[in-house]
Amino acid sequence: MSAPASGGMPATVLVRGLERRFGNTTVLDRLDLSVGAGEFVALLGRSGSGKTTLLRTLTGLDPVQTGEVRVPAAQAVVFQESRLLPWKRVWENVALGLEGADARGRAEVALEEVGLGHRLAAWPLTLSGGEAQRAGIARALVREPSFLMLDEPFASLDALTRLRMQDMVGALWRRHRCAVLLVTHDVDEALLLADRAVVLDKGRIRASFPIALPRPRRHADPDFARLRAALLDALDVRAVDQAA
Numbered sequence: 001m002s003a004p005a006s007g008g009m010p011a012t013v014l015v016r017g018l019e020r021r022f023g024n025t026t027v028l029d030r031l032d033l034s035v036g037a038g039e040f041v042a043l044l045g046r047s048g049s050g051k052t053t054l055l056r057t058l059t060g061l062d063p064v065q066t067g068e069v070r071v072p073a074a075q076a077v078v079f080q081e082s083r084l085l086p087w088k089r090v091w092e093n094v095a096l097g098l099e100g101a102d103a104r105g106r107a108e109v110a111l112e113e114v115g116l117g118h119r120l121a122a123w124p125l126t127l128s129g130g131e132a133q134r135a136g137i138a139r140a141l142v143r144e145p146s147f148l149m150l151d152e153p154f155a156s157l158d159a160l161t162r163l164r165m166q167d168m169v170g171a172l173w174r175r176h177r178c179a180v181l182l183v184t185h186d187v188d189e190a191l192l193l194a195d196r197a198v199v200l201d202k203g204r205i206r207a208s209f210p211i212a213l214p215r216p217r218r219h220a221d222p223d224f225a226r227l228r229a230a231l232l233d234a235l236d237v238r239a240v241d242q243a244a
């Protein structure tokens, strides 16, 4: 795959002219998007703008009606709820579908990496919300994806747990360097984690902001506040109409 993504990186994910209609409603409208190798992209947009539909198309759950979608085979997705099987222990959930005699060992290493080494044999229903999401992230990482999709993974967590999880995901990304597409409603989350924030509106990309802030990112940084204001503007329908 040689088409360049933003920043001159080779594209890991390439979407060209993607359309998705449900009956007479166009949900994705000639959408173009690329995610570079190792690039962290945050996808923001108002409710109903098509974020989940785009993600479902990238995972193959939703068909490509019109347009082109290229994603690597080594992909993984983490949803808002962890979707662990309650009748399997935590390590078994993470090892599910892995091949080879070392599946359990690999699952345990992934769980240790997300700070769950002490709950390997626990039943999912005994985990806190944050722990369950950690297990979901371990289940994704153990597959060594070159493309990781995160669909509002922290939305149901309390504010403090969310901050801890954001820190953890930032650290994991620096270590693994896979391409990431994070769907979020949280502008600060995008600014804390992503290389680029992309705004979806009515099924089209309306804005794409490079987030050229040094890491670790700080809310107190004046550039952080400037980017937050620009991103909030782009999410506002009046600003979108002016840009269109």
Ligand SMILES: Nc1ncnc2c1ncn2[C@@H]1O[C@H](COP(=O)(O)OP(=O)(O)OP(=O)(O)O)[C@@H](O)[C@H]1O
Residues within 6 Å of the ligand: 022, 027, 045, 046, 047, 048, 049, 050, 051, 052, 053, 054
């Ligand atoms: N299977 C379907 N049949 C009909 N309409 C659908 C279907 N799936 C999604 N839609 C419509 O497509 C539009 C986009 O939905 P989508 O879930 O992708 O938005 P979203 O940006 O993820 O929203 P949210 O932020 O609320 O999760 C909505 O108007 C939704 O009603």
